[in-house]
Amino acid sequence: EPGDLEAATRVLDQGECWSAAGEVAMRHGRHKKAADCFERAGNIPKAAEIRRDQNRFAEAAELYLQAGKFDLAGTLYASHNEFEKAADCYRKGGRMSVAAEMYEKAHRYLLAGECYMRCEFHRHAAQSFVKVQDWAKAAQALELAIAEEVSKTGSGQDRNRERELEKLVLQAGKLHEEPGDLEAATRVLEQGECWSAAGEVAMRH
Numbered sequence: 244e245p246g247d248l249e250a251a252t253r254v255l256d257q258g259e260c261w262s263a264a265g266e267v268a269m270r271h272g273r274h275k276k277a278a279d280c281f282e283r284a285g286n287i288p289k290a291a292e293i294r295r296d297q298n299r300f301a302e303a304a305e306l307y308l309q310a311g312k313f314d315l316a317g318t319l320y321a322s323h324n325e326f327e328k329a330a331d332c333y334r335k336g337g338r339m340s341v342a343a344e345m346y347e348k349a350h351r352y353l354l355a356g357e358c359y360m361r362c363e364f365h366r367h368a369a370q371s372f373v374k375v376q377d378w379a380k381a382a383q384a385l386e387l388a389i390a391e392e393v394s395k396t397g398s399g400q401d402r403n404r405e406r407e408l409e410k411l412v413l414q415a416g417k418l419h420e421e422p423g424d425l426e427a428a429t430r431v432l433e434q435g436e437c438w439s440a441a442g443e444v445a446m447r448h
Contacts, residue, residue, distance in 0.1 A: 262286060269293075288312060295319065308332065317341070327351055330358075340364060343371070353377065360384060365391065373418070382418035385411055386431060412437050420444055 262284040269277040275297070282290040291306035300319050307316035313336030320329035330345030343358035356371035365388035372381035389411045392404070412435030419428035425444065432441035 282306070291315070304328070304332075308335075314338065317345070321345060330354065334358060343367065347371065356380060356384070360387075363387075363391075369414075369418070378418050378421040379424075382415050382424075382427065382431075385415040385418060389415060389431075389435065409435065409437060411435075413440055416440055416444065420447075 262281065264276075264280040278290045278293040278297075281287075281293065287306050287310035291303045291310060291312070294300075294303035294306060300323055304316045304319040307313075307319065313332045317329045317332035317336065317338075320326070320332060326345045326349035330342045330349060330351070333339075333342035333345060339358045339362035343355045343362070343364070346352070346355035346358060352371040352374040356368045356375075356377070359365070359368035359371060365384045369381045369384035369388065372378075372384060389408065392408050392411060395404075412431060416428045416432040416435075416437065419425075419431060428444050429441050432438075432444065
């Protein structure tokens with residue numbers, strides 16, 4: 244009551260009333276002490292919030308992770324260009340498309356592709372796998388994109404969709420051919436009825 248902060252916090256600390264001690268410290272502007280108290284009280288999100296407000300971003304992000312607040316941790320890391328750490332957080336939180344984007348910014352294209360696959364962004368996945376020359380995974384991703392396109396178009400497909408489908412089939416064929424998988428290349432081209440391209444593949448081999 245008379246403003247003896249030291250005595251108040253000492254008594255509360257001794258009694259392990261950490262939340263109350265944290266509130267006292269907050270009211271008197273002792274933010275580091277407050278964060279320590281809230282952390283000991285198990286109020287990790289509150290401790291993280293104080294660390295963040297103090298611009299102690301790395302500590303705040305670690306606390307958010309500890310509390311299972313993956314989005315908040317990811318946002319903090321991303322705002323400081325720590326894209327791989329941000330991606331790890333978003334992946335733990337199940338936000339695969341955001342994680343993939345962060346992995347791309349960190350030039351971790353294999354991880355980006357895997358995250359895109361998990362959220363069924365197959366074309367994006369293929370592009371990421373191509374960047375690390377994982378031709379088999381890129382081709383697999385494109386074949387899933389082809390299947391998706393076929394299921395959407397059905398019997399009423401227009402000419403634009405036919406062209407788009409043909410483009411995907413040709414790309415998948417090239418990706419299979421890149422590491423020398425002639426059988427897979429011809430299979431995908433024949434299934435897509437790209438007979439000329441299948442013939443060219445057979446001629447080259």
